[in-house]
Amino acid sequence: MNHIADLFIGGQWTPGATGGRFPVIDPATGGLIASFAIADESDCDAAVEAAAKAFPLWAATAPRERGEILRRAFEILTEEKEQLAETIVLENGKSYADALGEAGYAIEFFRWFAEEAVRVRGDFRLSPSGDKHIVVTHQPIGVSLLVTPWNFPAAMATRKIAPALAAGCTVILKPARETPLTAAYVVDALRRAGVPDGVVNLVTPVPTGPAIARMLHHPDVRKVSFTGSTEVGRILLHEAADNVVSASMELGGNAPFVILPGTDLKMAVEGALIAKMRNGGSACTAANRFYVHSSLAAEFTEQMAAELSSWSVGPGMDRGNQLGALVSVQERDKVADLVSAAVADGATMVTGGTSSEHGAFYAPTVLAGVSHHSPITQTEIFGPVTSIIEYDDVDDAVRMANDTIYGLIAYVYGETAQALAVAQRIDAGMVAVNRAVLSDPAAPFGGMKQSGLGREGSSEGILEFLEEKYIGIDL
Ligand code: NAD
Numbered sequence: 001m002n003h004i005a006d007l008f009i010g011g012q013w014t015p016g017a018t019g020g021r022f023p024v025i026d027p028a029t030g031g032l033i034a035s036f037a038i039a040d041e042s043d044c045d046a047a048v049e050a051a052a053k054a055f056p057l058w059a060a061t062a063p064r065e066r067g068e069i070l071r072r073a074f075e076i077l078t079e080e081k082e083q084l085a086e087t088i089v090l091e092n093g094k095s096y097a098d099a100l101g102e103a104g105y106a107i108e109f110f111r112w113f114a115e116e117a118v119r120v121r122g123d124f125r126l127s128p129s130g131d132k133h134i135v136v137t138h139q140p141i142g143v144s145l146l147v148t149p150w151n152f153p154a155a156m157a158t159r160k161i162a163p164a165l166a167a168g169c170t171v172i173l174k175p176a177r178e179t180p181l182t183a184a185y186v187v188d189a190l191r192r193a194g195v196p197d198g199v200v201n202l203v204t205p206v207p208t209g210p211a212i213a214r215m216l217h218h219p220d221v222r223k224v225s226f227t228g229s230t231e232v233g234r235i236l237l238h239e240a241a242d243n244v245v246s247a248s249m250e251l252g253g254n255a256p257f258v259i260l261p262g263t264d265l266k267m268a269v270e271g272a273l274i275a276k277m278r279n280g281g282s283a284c285t286a287a288n289r290f291y292v293h294s295s296l297a298a299e300f301t302e303q304m305a306a307e308l309s310s311w312s313v314g315p316g317m318d319r320g321n322q323l324g325a326l327v328s329v330q331e332r333d334k335v336a337d338l339v340s341a342a343v344a345d346g347a348t349m350v351t352g353g354t355s356s357e358h359g360a361f362y363a364p365t366v367l368a369g370v371s372h373h374s375p376i377t378q379t380e381i382f383g384p385v386t387s388i389i390e391y392d393d394v395d396d397a398v399r400m401a402n403d404t405i406y407g408l409i410a411y412v413y414g415e416t417a418q419a420l421a422v423a424q425r426i427d428a429g430m431v432a433v434n435r436a437v438l439s440d441p442a443a444p445f446g447g448m449k450q451s452g453l454g455r456e457g458s459s460e461g462i463l464e465f466l467e468e469k470y471i472g473i474d475l
Pocket of ligand 1: 148149151156208209228232251253283408447
């Protein structure tokens with residue numbers, strides 16, 4: 001596969017001002033896939049300036065025309081879905097099936113926002129005193145900085161680029177250092193779809209922090225949309241404050257998966273396997289802690305262990321493997337450390353718990369009798385570890401589910417009326433009742449508490465890139 005590994009500024013692929021490059025590593029082998037261009041300060045400034053120069057014309061482009069370019073990007077990437085999936089596997093390590101699932105989800109944002117571009121609504125009404133008409137309209141917020149993580153390298157980029165472009169904003173995308181090739185692939189599809197020069201730019205500064213801070217202090221940058229950890233989100237919120245830059249934040253999660261007494265266990269195990277193992281557990285939406293009623297805990301544990309111990313683990317490029325590599329050996333070691341700490345806290349290792357000798361693989365793992373206070377319960381695991389905590393009283397399960405700084409997503413399994421009642425009591429932006437997948441471009445994705453600010457997808461997603469404007473007309 002021939003990968004694009006350069007910056008994209010003002011409609012041109014460029015190796016950057018310094019010519020410096022950083023390695024992109026295949027986590028399944030530790031081998032070098034490509035050397036990617038490093039953006040220095042002058043490249044980042046040039047990207048902001050290109051986006052600022054392109055903004056007036058793009059903002060004035062008819063919504064239908066913007067939508068049609070997004071629709072062409074959807075069609076191009078649909079044709080090339082398998083190539084996109086292979087690029088994801090190569091640099092991220094996930095299984096091919098997970099990568100194909102991500103590619104489909106990612107591409108769908110271009111179709112969804114191609115349709116939303118022409119559906120932005122305003123308002124026109126008489127004021128209560130009758131002295132004027134109130135007109136409420138929207139305008140694109142301006143140059144937008146989009147910062148994305150490595151765990152869904154295609155979908156987290158398209159979930160931001162599509163609404164931004166639909167709204168009439170121009171963008172600078174800063175992908176994660178681990179997965180820049182997927183970002184370059186998506187950007188090139190937009191170029192081929194006819195996005196005008198300067199509307200989409202791609203930079204990969206090393207180190208990241210100072211370059212993002214510099215761009216956030218550029219007077220032309222009016223928006224930052226970030227997906228990543230809560231720790232980095234906090235830093236960006238501080239930096240955005242100086243110029244009062246509008247900020248949307250999709251941050252970390254710590255999803256509880258609550259199994260109520262009387263739940264159909266077959267349904268719960270099927271759901272648990274998906275909610276836990278999708279993307280190898282490296283998902284902000286991954287079920288992180290299973291609160292299982294004591295009447296079902298032993299059997300649930302046994303069935304999860306029986307299923308997961310038979311999973312095939314290996315390179316994602318081998319399409320038969322169900323679980324691929326973690327993104328890096330460092331990430332794998334973080335997972336292993338959390339498991340060791342849980343066992344030291346009294347948890348029982350039912351299956352798994354082993355790291356590979358070569359590559360960043362970690363075996364599907366089931367831990368029983370985990371303490372609610374163990375670090376594994378309080379931290380995002382981001383790996384294939386099922387961590388089971390027993391409870392007797394549903395009120396306790398709800399209390400523990402809410403006992404976290406996060407509030408992104410929760411799963412509740414049980415008899416429908418009881419599960420719905422529990423879902424209402426959980427402080428999360430999204431709750432899945434008797435199902436394991438919620439992500440859908442047509443639904444609002446986002447978190448409460450320290451899991452984020454704002455929503456992506458749905459009709460809300462485009463509003464993050466629009467300013468509301470009120471015009472009063474004298475009668
Ligand atoms: P991360 O926060 O380490 O990095 C995310 C991005 O921020 C990367 O592009 C990185 O290069 C950049 N970055 C790192 N330090 C920075 C700094 N000081 N200033 C500016 N930018 C900086 O996250 P990650 O490890 O790439 O991704 C995993 C995290 O993302 C998890 O916490 C996960 O829950 C979260 N996530 C959230 C969602 C969501 O929608 N809520 C979706 C996917 C991932």
